[in-house]
Amino acid sequence: MTFGTVIAIVGAAIAATLAGIGSAMGVRLGGQAAAGVVSENPDLFGKLLVLQALPGTQGIYGFLTAVIIIVRMGLLGGSAIALTTGQGWALFGAAMPIGIVGLFSAIYQGQTAASAIHMTAKQPDASAKGITMCALVETYAILALLVSILLIFGIQL
């Protein structure tokens, strides 16, 4: 295994890990808020579940990016490409947008989700508005995912 391959694997691992940590924290915030509301009004469980789940998407994006890097490197087929150090660093860099943006956007989305859950507790009909508010934070995670994917497919291996 070349040094370039090791660097690319580290990049894939960081993308999945950071985005996953962000999502776990975001979903936790939403979950705490939802638990508080549901303990007083169990009927709202269905509406709140969607809001709680929204910050979980960044973790999926990080996972997706890591899988694409692994597939491009040929690690799954057993015939890994011997990457140069330059190629390795390029893939590492390509993994960073979703790793870093995923981490922070998931936490901020979790905070927005918690506030939206509190809004839904007062006005149950406003849950769709809360979803829209959370989706706006999601935009930046999607943009980061796009950049990561374009970069990964743009690198000549």
Added chain:
Amino acid sequence: MPQASYPYAVGRIKVLETRMLDKAKWNRLKEADEQEAFKILTESGYGSGAATGGNVALLIKAELEAARQVVLEVTPDEEITGLFLLRTDAHNLKTLLKARLLKTDAQTILAGSGSFSLETLQKCVSDADYSALPDSFASALTQMEQKLQKHTDPLMLSASVDRAVFEHVLAVLKKHRIKNGFIRNYFTAQIDFINVLSVVRARALQWKSEKLVQLLIPGGELLERDLLEAVELPAEQLPRKLGYGANGRAIASALEEYLQTGSTQGLERRMDSALMTLAKENKYDSFGMGPVVGYLLGREAEAKALRVLFAAKRANVPVALPELYA
């Protein structure tokens, strides 16, 4: 058991807020007769199903007690939340002390438990030993007991208890390094209004500044020097002298109203209004103490409004819409 999470606490409080008295419910209660209003309250879940035998005072007491229990159950910081219950403790302490001095029974006029249990306060007052309370609170109350042995003055007794309460508040805020924000602003505003009330009362009793200084509570925005000078000033200069700081405008307006009417009710009303405004400003903070404390203050304001409403119904006099939290 206290929860260590603000989102959880605020989540529970947000649902409970929907069960509070709002403008629509208030109008229904206002238009109903006394019995019907009582029925509307109990049917909406007010009083948490407590057996009150048709007594509205007991119903209100039960709801307040339930609100205090919920707040203490959900709050991530029991010590800070407890500070907002000290008003109840102050009432109970004053009542118990006066009852001890007059050798009467105060059971019927005691409020529910505040930050400390009623049993603890009763034992402290009957033994004149406050060691069961936090140090900052106990030392101020012990000093008060020493003064009481020499001379009994109801106004001084009341002021000494208030002073003890705020000394404890300031000690807790210092311990938690709370130098600004909602909690600090709340107590600073309360101290300023109470000090202005003390100045007004001292003027009415023609006290000198040497006597007033014993009533003043440290920790407010208004300077002690200005408060003491205000006792000697011509009345019309009071609003200008004391109308500064974050609540300067409210204090100045209240003092102008006092000069016109000669009643301190305006000052008390504006204090409640300023504190309610502070609570409302922090109502939508999903990650802080604001909504938790705001709910408690809102329930207390609601209880006050309901007592006035039912008293007005009995006296057959009109009642205005109060400032509600919900």
